[in-house]
Amino acid sequence: MSSVGESSRRKEGPEKLTGVAKYVDDYHLPNCLQGVTLRSSIARGVIKEIRFDPSYDWDSVVVATAKDIPGENYVYLIEVDQPLLVDREVHHAEEPILVLGHKDRAKAYEALSHIEVEYEPWDPVLTMEEALVGKRILYGDDNVFKRFEISKGDVEQGFKDADVIVSKEYRVPHQEQAYLENNGMAAWEEDDGTLVLMGSIQCPFYVHKAMLPLFAREPEKVRVIQATTGGGFGGKEEYPNMIAGHAALLALKAKRPVKMIYDRHEDMRATTKRHPARVRHRTGVTKDGALVAQDIDVLMDGGAYVTLSPVVLSRGILHASGPYECPNVRIVGRVIATNTPPNGAFRGFGAPQTLFAAELQMEAIASRLKMDPVSLRQTNLFRIGSITATGQTLRESVGAENVLDRVLSRSKFRQKKSQHARWNGSKTKPTWRGIGLATVFHGDGFTGSGEVFLRSRAGIELVHDGTLRIDAASTEIGQGTTSILAQIVADALDVPYDWIDVETPDTSKVPNSGPTVASRTCMVVGGLLHKAAKKLKKALVQAGANWPLTREALATSAARACGKKRSIDFVEQYRKPGDVTWDEETYRGDAYGVYSYAAMVVDLEIDKTTYEVTVRDVITAQDVGKAINPLLVEGQIIGGTAQALGYALLENTVVDDRGVMQNAQLTNYIIPTALDMPTMDVTIVEEPYSKGPFGAKGVGELPMDIPAPAVAAAIYDATGLFMAELPILPERLCQALHDSAQS
Amino acid sequence: MIQLKVNGKQRSFRGRRFKRLIDVLREDFDLTGTKEGCGEGECGACSVFVDGELVNSCLIPVYQADGARVETVEALGDPDALDPLQASFLTEGGAQCGICTPGMLMSAWAFVRDGGRDDLDAIRTALAGNLCRCTGYQHIVSSVVATVRDKTRTSARRRTKKK
Ligand code: FES
Ligand code: FES
Numbered sequence: 001m002s003s004v005g006e007s008s009r010r011k012e013g014p015e016k017l018t019g020v021a022k023y024v025d026d027y028h029l030p031n032c033l034q035g036v037t038l039r040s041s042i043a044r045g046v047i048k049e050i051r052f053d054p055s056y057d058w059d060s061v062v063v064a065t066a067k068d069i070p071g072e073n074y075v076y077l078i079e080v081d082q083p084l085l086v087d088r089e090v091h092h093a094e095e096p097i098l099v100l101g102h103k104d105r106a107k108a109y110e111a112l113s114h115i116e117v118e119y120e121p122w123d124p125v126l127t128m129e130e131a132l133v134g135k136r137i138l139y140g141d142d143n144v145f146k147r148f149e150i151s152k153g154d155v156e157q158g159f160k161d162a163d164v165i166v167s168k169e170y171r172v173p174h175q176e177q178a179y180l181e182n183n184g185m186a187a188w189e190e191d192d193g194t195l196v197l198m199g200s201i202q203c204p205f206y207v208h209k210a211m212l213p214l215f216a217r218e219p220e221k222v223r224v225i226q227a228t229t230g231g232g233f234g235g236k237e238e239y240p241n242m243i244a245g246h247a248a249l250l251a252l253k254a255k256r257p258v259k260m261i262y263d264r265h266e267d268m269r270a271t272t273k274r275h276p277a278r279v280r281h282r283t284g285v286t287k288d289g290a291l292v293a294q295d296i297d298v299l300m301d302g303g304a305y306v307t308l309s310p311v312v313l314s315r316g317i318l319h320a321s322g323p324y325e326c327p328n329v330r331i332v333g334r335v336i337a338t339n340t341p342p343n344g345a346f347r348g349f350g351a352p353q354t355l356f357a358a359e360l361q362m363e364a365i366a367s368r369l370k371m372d373p374v375s376l377r378q379t380n381l382f383r384i385g386s387i388t389a390t391g392q393t394l395r396e397s398v399g400a401e402n403v404l405d406r407v408l409s410r411s412k413f414r415q416k417k418s419q420h421a422r423w424n425g426s427k428t429k430p431t432w433r434g435i436g437l438a439t440v441f442h443g444d445g446f447t448g449s450g451e452v453f454l455r456s457r458a459g460i461e462l463v464h465d466g467t468l469r470i471d472a473a474s475t476e477i478g479q480g481t482t483s484i485l486a487q488i489v490a491d492a493l494d495v496p497y498d499w500i501d502v503e504t505p506d507t508s509k510v511p512n513s514g515p516t517v518a519s520r521t522c523m524v525v526g527g528l529l530h531k532a533a534k535k536l537k538k539a540l541v542q543a544g545a546n547w548p549l550t551r552e553a554l555a556t557s558a559a560r561a562c563g564k565k566r567s568i569d570f571v572e573q574y575r576k577p578g579d580v581t582w583d584e585e586t587y588r589g590d591a592y593g594v595y596s597y598a599a600m601v602v603d604l605e606i607d608k609t610t611y612e613v614t615v616r617d618v619i620t621a622q623d624v625g626k627a628i629n630p631l632l633v634e635g636q637i638i639g640g641t642a643q644a645l646g647y648a649l650l651e652n653t654v655v656d657d658r659g660v661m662q663n664a665q666l667t668n669y670i671i672p673t674a675l676d677m678p679t680m681d682v683t684i685v686e687e688p689y690s691k692g693p694f695g696a697k698g699v700g701e702l703p704m705d706i707p708a709p710a711v712a713a714a715i716y717d718a719t720g721l722f723m724a725e726l727p728i729l730p731e732r733l734c735q736a737l738h739d740s741a742q743s
Numbered sequence: 744m745i746q747l748k749v750n751g752k753q754r755s756f757r758g759r760r761f762k763r764l765i766d767v768l769r770e771d772f773d774l775t776g777t778k779e780g781c782g783e784g785e786c787g788a789c790s791v792f793v794d795g796e797l798v799n800s801c802l803i804p805v806y807q808a809d810g811a812r813v814e815t816v817e818a819l820g821d822p823d824a825l826d827p828l829q830a831s832f833l834t835e836g837g838a839q840c841g842i843c844t845p846g847m848l849m850s851a852w853a854f855v856r857d858g859g860r861d862d863l864d865a866i867r868t869a870l871a872g873n874l875c876r877c878t879g880y881q882h883i884v885s886s887v888v889a890t891v892r893d894k895t896r897t898s899a900r901r902r903t904k905k906k
Binding site: 021023263480635 | 836874
């Protein structure tokens with residue numbers, strides 16, 4: 001009876017398809033207030049006075065400010081620099097100043113408009129470049145939140161050995177997660193004094209931990225429950241800590257339940273986005289295309305507070321040299337403080353930024369060497385035994401060449417390329433056509449020692465009546481967590497998928513299996529559950545169970561195994577594999593236990609009149625170790641590709657003179673529709689990983705890394721324009737053509 | 744007082760005439776299947792039928808629907824008795840996080856009801872008013888294709904039987 005490898009139906013699918021599934025705003029909470037937030041209108045300065053309109057009736061309104069916080073005024077994450085509510089100093093526009101509640105949401109918004117804040121404005125720092133000049137210091141003594149350096153071999157010597165040196169600068173913008181369900185949280189206090197938070201979240205235990213210092217509470221007095229969550233993509237990794245704090249503060253003050261549900265405008269303006277970045281490459285190559293030196297400088301805009309920026313930067317630089325082996329590498333990364341809303345987690349977590357640059361740099365090198373970009377990649381691509389920039393030797397599960405071969409043959413890459421050249425040669429054609437390629441890798445799980453520090457725990461509960469229930473804090477946010485974890489457990493126990501229940505992520509019921517991020521759920525949490533299931537099976541065998549197991553026999557042996565207890569738990573904790581080493585100080589060693597790999601070919605067409613780009617074909621192959629559920633893996637690949645095609649071609653965050661998103665609407669922040677997407681050709685490649693359950697690695701983020709450079713390569717093929725900045729909008733293409741005609 | 748026939752049931756609403764239809768459905772009639780993604784007619788998550796016509800319920804003041812028939816996602820099947828369209832979404836992977844799904848189903852339903860064929864461009868056009876950030880649309884399109892093909896097969900069978 002095998003479940004792994006089957007496209008089992010999504011466990012929670014029927015509820016979602018009938019409108020029965022409850023998202024946070026679908027819960028009816030008796031006597032509930034609707035919470036809204038007053039936010040700073042300036043980017044930097046000091047609050048002098050907050051005035052409440054005396055002619056307005058404040059009786060039915062509850063207001064909470066920083067003074068109402070019973071504990072300490074910070075939102076716990078990596079550092080404790082970000083306040084829950086501004087006390088005095090404003091560090092970015094849209095920073096929360098106070099929260100208020102009314103039982104009617106429209107009235108709550110109306111009340112906001114009767115509050116006036118008087119500021120003493122200071123000159124803000126709105127760009128990374130300005131921050132680096134250091135005229136105004138926002139953080140430390142140089143406005144650098146964090147700096148990392150990776151060094152391998154001797155870069156200067158490498159450049160001396162090079163026949164050709166190619167230098168380029170790349171830029172990528174903010175990107176909005178644009179989950180279709182905005183951030184939302186409900187909070188209330190139970191009669192026994194437990195503070196309960198329920199909302200749209202990726203990481204229940206992050207929220208739990210953040211509530212303790214704010215409300216000066218013992219861990220047992222805080223409970224966090226995940227409601228059905230309408231997409232996350234990283235945007236509900238750390239931000240929920242903030243909105244949970246606001247909802248809880250108001251609920252405690254009002255002594256009644258509070259719901260805070262953002263509207264689209266507020267969600268886009270105030271919550272985290274992908275870090276904009278500037279990446280500079282200087283690469284030395286021999287004339288036959290062997291990389292001999294890579295010198296890479298990565299700059300990311302962190303916004304006003306540290307949030308997760310150091311970790312995003314870390315993943316960014318660890319992917320900055322691409323899936324290629326080079327003997328001499330230097331990568332310097334810095335994430336900078338500015339007076340803009342903090343940036344944070346977004347699918348790919350720093351890697352899409354640096355991989356865009358790394359892959360397009362390969363195109364630049366190929367063009368300089370007049371070499372075929374495929375052969376250039378093949379010359380340098382990771383294979384078994386390759387040594388990465390951090391000195392990690394890749395010992396197993398390296399699918400890089402395999403995925404590249406697949407897409408080349410499936411896309412008829414070379415044939416298409418010459419067809420397009422002929423098409424473009426004709427002046428009378430209404431379009432230019434181009435085909436482009438990229439190859440990327442993505443480290444699975446937390447970086448370096450991250451998984452060791454997390455010490456994740458996950459388990460399976462065997463109830464005396466034969467119920468089998470997975471207990472983990474890993475959240476279902478659309479990617480299929482619930483289903484794949486159940487498949488892994490079902491297979492390990494050799495029982496049908498339908499027999500496996502999955503507990504709601506609720507901090508009072510499940511162990512902390514770590515955050516649902518970093519493409520780690522299947523590989524790490526799935527791995528723990530796989531081990532737990534094997535132990536559970538052994539216990540059942542000892543209790544007399546035989547396979548094939550019937551439901552009755554399961555119940556009998558469960559009752560026997562449980563004895564007098566209602567149930568027994570089989571919980572596993574993460575342990576570091578013996579052969580993995582990482583030095584946080586020097587950034588040397590095994591940055592990740594294993595990597596996933598992808599290759600993609602994009603075939604597109606550009607209208608010669610409007611410069612609109614139409615993606616005609618996407619052909620991709622992605623090595624995920626083992627597809628536990630091929631349909632869900634394909635869903636991740638296609639969905640991630642769509643999001644990244646948006647990043648490449650459509651999604652343009654326009655920032656106003658306060659550093660805030662101006663087009664904070666789905667009307668003019670354009671994400672792809674069904675008509676913008678081609679039918680994609682997806683091949684799943686399985687190069688098994690010995691430490692993953694059934695060989696599985698990760699897939700959640702990998703597809704986000706690859707489309708943008710493939711698109712830029714195709715545009716280069718079509719037009720000869722090297723578009724080193726995203727998004728590649730028609731007006732930018734028009735400008736670039738104009739400029740190239742001038743020169 | 745405003746009278747509506749919602750999913751076959753007669754309902755009445757007393758309150759602000761300009762209250763949005765989506766809010767009346769969700770707050771007053773407890774039909775929370777209909778979702779809000781943008782509140783300004785861009786995302787289609789709030790799609791419902793008013794007198795058989797597909798509309799964004801976030802853009803409609805309830806008084807405009809006075810006397811009308813309204814159908815929401817709740818008019819389709821139940822978790823243990825899915826409608827064929829919902830069943831295809833389940834087998835084809837048409838729903839991920841599920842927040843766009845009720846609206847997507849309404850648009851797909853309208854397409855199938857109006858005799859839509861398994862033509863990919865036509866399906867994509869029919870769904871173009873519904874944003875989805877999870878799926879990249881392909882599995883949604885294949886869900887609709889599967890539904891349409893099943894329907895043609897069943898109606899072909901029915902025709903043969905009749906002969
Ligand atoms: S909520 Fe109505 S269209 Fe988005
Ligand atoms: S399934 Fe998540 S938005 Fe469509």
